Amino acid sequence: MTLSISLSVNGESLSVPLEDPRTTLLDLLREHIGLTGTKKGCDRGQCGACTVLLDGKRINACLTLAASVDGTDVTTIEGLATGDTLHPVQAAFIEHDGFQCGYCTPGQIMSAVGLLSEGDAGADPERIREGMSGNICRCAAYPGITAAVLDAQRRQSENEGTSA
Known part of the structure; x- marks a missing residue:
């Protein structure tokens, strides 16, 4: 029996048939949608490499059944940039060398975007490290990651101050 779900992925409305109700959101994104x-x-939800935003909140896509996201809005790393303009967090990761091998980087960036939108980052590096603790970097690029999040937070605060 095929189950069909409808969702928005990076602003695009999709209807996706699922042959297996045990399909995770991660497998849906990678294997069915091609992202x-x-x-x-x-x-297993321990490393954070699969972090995406579901209705604006950070989740581990490997722990989320695809069938449970029917009617939701999913944002992946592919949906952050606007054309050739990087998202401020993406730009900050590049500027601060917030990656080495790059495998964890999409999850780190998505988690950082979520952390900033939650308003929980502040300007305290320890608070950022705690907020990002669900994302593991096996290369130990944590100083660059923390610096990137601090910089993106600062830029976001400045932009909010100038647009008010």
Whole structure:
């Protein structure tokens, strides 16, 4: 029996047939939709490589059944940039060397975007490290990641101040 779900992925409305109700959101994104930026790391919700935004909130796509996201809005790393203009968090990761091998980077960036939108980052590096603790970097690029999130937070605060 095929189950069909409808959702928005990176602003595009999709209807996707599911042959297996046990399909995770991660597998739906990678294998059914072809968005391979979201990475499969541990497949157990422990590393954060699969972090995406579901209705604006950070989730581990490997722990989320695709059938449960019917009617939702999913944002992946592919949906952050606007044309050739990088999202401020993406730009900050590049400027601060917030990656080494790059495997965890999409999940790190998505988690950072979520953390900033939640308003929980602040200007305290320890608070950022705690907020990002669900994302593991095996290369230990944590100083660059923290600096990137701090910079993106600062830029976001400045932009909000100038647009008010």
